[in-house]
Amino acid sequence: MKASTFQTVIVGGLCLAIAGLSGELYNQYQRLDELQSTTTQRLKTLDTLRHDLSALQDTQEKLQFALNDLKRAVDTGEQQANTLDPLLDQWAQEIQELRDGLAARATAADMTALRARLERVEQQHQELKAQPSVPPLTPSAAKPKKTARPHPVSLSPPFSVLAVESRAGERFLATAPQGSRSLADIRLLHNGEQIGAWRLKALEARSALFAVTDQPDQTVPLP
Template sequence: MSEPTELSPDHKPIGPASSAKHRGKRGAGKGGRKALYGLLAVSLVGAVVSGALLVRPAPDEVPVESLVQSQIQQALLPLDESLARVESQQGALEQRLAELDQRLERAEQRGQENAAGITAAQAQLEQLDLLEPRLSELAEALSRLDSELNLRVTAQNEQIQTLEERLEQSRQAASRPAPVRQAPRPAAPPSPPFQVTGVESRGGHPYVGVSPNGLSSLRDIRLMGVGDRQDGWELTRIRGTHAVFSRNGRSVDVQIP
């Protein structure tokens, strides 16, 4: 038996109901062919009988009944062979059609599975589209937090460095021997007419706070950066726990509390 042929491009898939309908049509076609062959056989038998009746046999000839039966058998033999061949071919065709029905059913099942997979993928894509704005907001919030954290870490590092310098100065002062009486020193240079209240770091740059002498209100405190002036005194440098002010070519080193 030959292998099943592939479906032509214009062949349309049929479902189980259509397959059953086609099998019913094949059964009906088989019955119709058998009925046609029966009619042909009856017609042939009638023709043979009519021909035999028209011939009058002599007394010594073979009886009419035997002659008719022999002719009928000879006439039906080719029909039986043709019918057998047709039934054999029809059985092969039905087997091929059954195989095609199975292949169609498998193809329909794979199509349904693929459709279900596509539907699930589309649902996942829709969920991702809904989550995308939220992810963007979270990314922006994380970026802001990272910037604020970096600023805080920088400020804390500067404070730690200042505390370490003060601690080192305290250790050095404690380890020094008692000062020896020395000759009177010349008069100290004039001090700025304000007090240094502390040091702060803003934007990665240090600033010192100053206030007029005798005033302690926070509203009177002003932040000075390097290059700023107060009462004719210019802040030239901030060095650890000391601020250096200059006026008229003279510099004064003021300790930052």
């Protein structure tokens, strides 16, 4: 074989080898580029997952704090309920006893007021019977008549007197509308307060003194 031919063969083989290596390098470069692209996407996905995980952990911590607060609130509510339940039962019992007592007092007060009115009427009747009859005078002996002082008119209060109660060292008169037995209708009167035309002037040992509009003062016995 001639030297020129041999060189041509060698050069051609080298060219083919270089071309094959170039193709292989190109393919490796493309695969490397794809791997880099895939790795970049996976890193982005990993960053997103890390961010989501961090947010989830923050949410979990907040939920845990809220759960702890809720547990403390429930424990506090149970303690308050355990403390208030006996008090509520006691208050309900005391209110019922007060209602029963006020109903009984109201009945006794009505009877006392009625008895007092009857006694005043009988006393007035006796005073009228005891007055001597005066014979008619002749015109010559007639003298100017003195105007008789009118007897105080006894009025019936438009309410029932139930009892006298003490609050912070002050005395109050417990009253209720006639015929009422409701605890909600009870009203406490202090000196100077009034119901309708009846104003409480003073609370004495066994009676209450009222000032009545356009009428003389009225004394109401206490139960």
